[in-house]
Amino acid sequence: MRDPFIDPFCQKDDLGLAIPESPHAVSVCLPTWQDVIGYEEGESRVLDAMECGYPRFVPHPFVAELFIAAAEEFAKKDEVALVFPSLAAAWRCAEYVKKSADATSRLESYGWGNLTVVLLEERAYQVAWKYWQHSGEIVSSRMAEAALTDSPVEEDLLQSGITAKETLKDRIASFYEGGSSRDVFLFSSGMAAVSAVHRCVTEVLSAPTIQIDFPYLDSFKIQEQFGEIVDFSITNSGGVEEVRSWLEHGKDDRVAALFSELPSNPLLRSPDLTGLSKLLSPRDIPIVVDDTVATSVNVDVLQHD
Numbered sequence: 001m002r003d004p005f006i007d008p009f010c011q012k013d014d015l016g017l018a019i020p021e022s023p024h025a026v027s028v029c030l031p032t033w034q035d036v037i038g039y040e041e042g043e044s045r046v047l048d049a050m051e052c053g054y055p056r057f058v059p060h061p062f063v064a065e066l067f068i069a070a071a072e073e074f075a076k077k078d079e080v081a082l083v084f085p086s087l088a089a090a091w092r093c094a095e096y097v098k099k100s101a102d103a104t105s106r107l108e109s110y111g112w113g114n115l116t117v118v119l120l121e122e123r124a125y126q127v128a129w130k131y132w133q134h135s136g137e138i139v140s141s142r143m144a145e146a147a148l149t150d151s152p153v154e155e156d157l158l159q160s161g162i163t164a165k166e167t168l169k170d171r172i173a174s175f176y177e178g179g180s181s182r183d184v185f186l187f188s189s190g191m192a193a194v195s196a197v198h199r200c201v202t203e204v205l206s207a208p209t210i211q212i213d214f215p216y217l218d219s220f221k222i223q224e225q226f227g228e229i230v231d232f233s234i235t236n237s238g239g240v241e242e243v244r245s246w247l248e249h250g251k252d253d254r255v256a257a258l259f260s261e262l263p264s265n266p267l268l269r270s271p272d273l274t275g276l277s278k279l280l281s282p283r284d285i286p287i288v289v290d291d292t293v294a295t296s297v298n299v300d301v302l303q304h305d
Contacts (some may be wrong), residue, residue, distance in 0.1 A: 016049030023062075023221065024141045025052050048159040055134045055141065056218070061198055063142035066110075067147060070117040074108045078123045079304060082132060083110055083144075084117045085188065089137035090116035096226070101127040112147040115139065134221045136191025175296040193219050195226070197288055198257075202227050207254035210246070212276070214240035219290060223259060230255075240273025244279055255283075261290040262299055273301065 003023045003123040009019050009029040018025035028050050030036045038046035059067065061279065063083075071081040084090040085105070094105035102122035110115040132138055139147075146153075165186055173179035179220055198209065201289075209223045216234040223229040231241045239260065246257070258280060260271040276287060289301040 015046065016051055018051040022045050023145075024060075026055050026060075027161045028052050028054075036144050037236045056136060056138060056189070060141040060144065062141045062148065062270045063139055065131045066139065066144040066148055070110055071119075074106075074117055076118055077110050078122055079106075080122050082120075082125075082128055083134075083139055083147075084118060085139050085143065086114045086137075087116045089135070090118045092135070092137070093118050093131040094120075095265050096131045100225075104128070104293045105164070110147065112141070112150060113148055113153070126228045127244075134191065134218050134225055135195045136189040136193070136218075137189075137195065140188065159288075163253075171288060172296065176300065176302055180210075190290075191222070191242075194288075194290065195222050198226060198259075200220050201257040201286060201288070205254065207256040209256050210243060210258045211242070212258060212260040213269045214267055215259070215261050215290065216292075219261070221260065227256070235271075238270070238275060240272050240275035240279060243276065247279075247283075255280075255285045259290075259292065263293050263294050263299055264296050273294065291303060 003054050004020055009017055010031050012031055013030045014031050015042050017029045019029055021025040030046070032037055035046055039050075046117050050058070052058065055063070063147065066083050067081055070077070072294050075081050076178075086095060094107060097105055097118075097120055101124040103121055105118050105120040105124075106264075109115070118128060139251055147152075154303070164183065168186060169184040171182035172184045174183045185193075185196075187196060201209065208228040208230050210230045210232065211220060211223060212232050212235060214220070220229070220231075220233075230246060232239055232246075235242050239258075243258065258276060260273075260276075262273070263270045271289075273287065273289070280287060291299050291301055
């Protein structure tokens with residue numbers, strides 16, 4: 001196996017190679033800036049060379065095979081299938097398709113773990129795929145492989161997974177002063193976490209969310225596609241004056257939450273969390289901060305709660 005630390009994937013001939021050399025790789029080599037542009041613009045030169053892709057954007061081969069297997073078993077004529085890791089995620093996808101495409105879906109249990117099949121007419125597939133991409137509630141390549149081979153979940157492996165999760169929660173909590181593992185929740189992907197938080201705050205209060213500074217795209221899309229967003233992508237005051245003006249002069253000053261990143265991806269801008277907290281805390285409006293770029297090892301956002 002090629003060691004990327006010794007022999008990195010960076011040559012022109014490496015275009016499209018999976019990183020690392022693994023059947024479960026989720027990264028792909030785009031060695032030149034022109035390759036990156038080609039990917040974004042959909043050039044066949046780039047797309048045809050890709051051995052894999054980011055799993056929320058490109059179906060992993062095992063996941064694509066799982067979709068086909070589900071369709072062969074459950075789909076009626078002119079139906080397509082997507083498979084989700086749980087009944088709840090599948091139900092949310094079906095509701096999104098109904099709302100966005102005015103199309104109905106059927107749900108079936110795949111028969112392995114909690115995997116649930118969403119069956120829908122072909123015209124609604126792209127809408128359902130938007131839910132897969134933006135929500136982050138997806139089937140991993142390892143889960144798909146296990147389901148396709150009908151592999152049993154070994155008890156000792158299950159127990160080791162539970163232990164690993166508790167270890168992770170303890171470690172993450174240790175980065176926060178006074179942190180407790182009871183306050184740490186693990187998700188299968190970053191977007192699944194953002195999606196869950198957005199779902200929570202908008203269920204508490206059915207109202208728009210505010211975005212301060214331009215975030216990682218799908219964080220924006222979650223608010224736009226699954227709710228209503230007040231967009232302050234570029235601000236001059238770290239968001240304080242923009243939010244104050246909107247609250248004072250907006251037709252509806254109800255806000256479910258304010259979303260931002262510290263720093264933002266990819267512009268590396270930071271909101272004025274101190275000023276925003278002083279403005280929003282008296283109104284009981286929560287601030288949701290994604291610290292992925294800096295991580296909790298380097299920044300402490302809880303001091304602004």
